[in-house]
Amino acid sequence: MTHDEIKQQLIWAGKVLVAEGQDDFTRGHISFRLPDDPALFFMKPHSLGLDEITPENILTIDLEGNVVAGTSRRHSEVYIHSEIYKQRPDVTCVLHTHAPYAVALSATGRPMRAYSQPGALFYEGIGVYTDTINLIRTTTMGAGVAKALGPHRAVLLKNHGVVTVGASVAEAVIGVIMLENAAMVQLTTEAAGDPAPEFPRADIEKLKTDISRPEQFAINFDYLVRRTKRREQAG
Ligand SMILES: [Zn+2]
Numbered sequence: 400m401t402h403d404e405i406k407q408q409l410i411w412a413g414k415v416l417v418a419e420g421q422d423d424f425t426r427g428h429i430s431f432r433l434p435d436d437p438a439l440f441f442m443k444p445h446s447l448g449l450d451e452i453t454p455e456n457i458l459t460i461d462l463e464g465n466v467v468a469g470t471s472r473r474h475s476e477v478y479i480h481s482e483i484y485k486q487r488p489d490v491t492c493v494l495h496t497h498a499p500y501a502v503a504l505s506a507t508g509r510p511m512r513a514y515s516q517p518g519a520l521f522y523e524g525i526g527v528y529t530d531t532i533n534l535i536r537t538t539t540m541g542a543g544v545a546k547a548l549g550p551h552r553a554v555l556l557k558n559h560g561v562v563t564v565g566a567s568v569a570e571a572v573i574g575v576i577m578l579e580n581a582a583m584v585q586l587t588t589e590a591a592g593d594p595a596p597e598f599p600r601a602d603i604e605k606l607k608t609d610i611s612r613p614e615q616f617a618i619n620f621d622y623l624v625r626r627t628k629r630r631e632q633a634g
Contacts, residue, residue, distance in 0.1 A: 405431050405441060406454045408568045413449035415623045416496065418630070419576050422449050423497035427560075430460070430480040431568060432491045438462050440484060440493075444471030464538070476534055478541025479562055486545040490564045494571040497560040500582035505555040507586075513597050515584040517577035519606045525578075526554035533559075553578050567613065569620035576623075 400408070412429055421427065427449055430442040443449065444456045459468035462485055464477045480493045504511065505527065513519045528547035535541055535556075544562060548554040552574050553563045563574035588594050597603065609615075 400434060402433070402441075403454070405433070406457055409441060409443065409457060410452045410454070411624045411627065412494075412568050412572050412620075413443065413452045414627045414631075415572060415620070416494075416575070417448065417450040418623070418627055419579075421496040421498055421575060421579070423560075424448075427494075427496040428474045428476065428480070429494045429568075429571070430492065432484055433459075434491075437484075437488070439467065440480060442474065442477065442480060444469070445474045446472050464541075475536045476541075478538050479535045479544050480541075482538060482541030482545040483548060483562070483564060486542075487548070487564065489566060492565050492568045492571040493562065494564070494575055495556075495560060495562045496575055498575060498579040498582070500579050500586055501555060501561040502558065503586055504582040505557045505559070505561075507589075508557075509589070511555075511581065512585050512588075512594075513603045514588045514594065515581055516606060516610065518581035518585060519603050520574070520577050520610055521551075521553060521581060522603050522607050524551045524553075524607075526551050527557060528554055529557045532557070565616070567616065567620075569616040570613065572623075573616045573619045 425448050428443045430440045432440045439459055439461055441457050442460050443452050456471045458466050458471055461467050462481045464481045466473050479495055483493050511521045511525050513522045526547040526549050528544050530543050535544055555561055563571045565571040
């Protein structure tokens with residue numbers, strides 16, 4: 400992907416995330432590691448909504464969190480991104496939002512269950528960061544989030560939000576939407592009370608494998624981009 404293509408992906412990702420209710424005022428941010436220079440990444444600027452990213456306001460940032468190009472204000476939580484990129488060479492995209500059902504699930508302290516197909520995506524595969532409710536404003540705190548993430552595709556930040564990662568924008572964006580859906584179904588199920596047992600491990604793991612394929616994320620992200628474009632055209 401060229402730098403222009405990456406920026407376009409970030410712009411559409413932001414619009415899709417807002418359309419999916421992942422916005423919290425101007426909070427939340429997304430970044431993408433540059434394929435031709437893995438020690439740098441593009442990132443959404445501070446003070447603007449996820450749906451207000453433009454090619455001009457995207458920042459270029461290094462793995463210490465320093466802005467190396469761009470004039471926008473940098474998110475203080477940049478260290479979530481830089482520390483994950485340091486620890487996870489396989490990760491190309493990092494996304495942080497304050498998805499409300501995921502926050503609520505994190506506040507219960509209960510583990511994520513496979514009560515739905517999206518829940519199966521995170522079956523025994525989600526970290527939990529419990530050091531603080533506060534913003535992740537230092538390299539030490541960012542390293543704590545990266546440690547809690549471990550090898551997984553998502554980490555709940557207790558009473559704060561969620562971070563999803565992927566080898567593509569599609570994996571991070573569809574991941575956070577599926578995580579929010581899974582958390583909503585789980586909280587509804589638990590609120591109804593007396594959940595029936597989950598399916599056997601082998602059954603859940605088969606589904607997890609099937610829905611973890613990169614193509615699955617790309618197909619669904621592309622659909623949400625097309626839908627967002629149609630809605631823009633309709634005014
Ligand atoms: Zn946050």
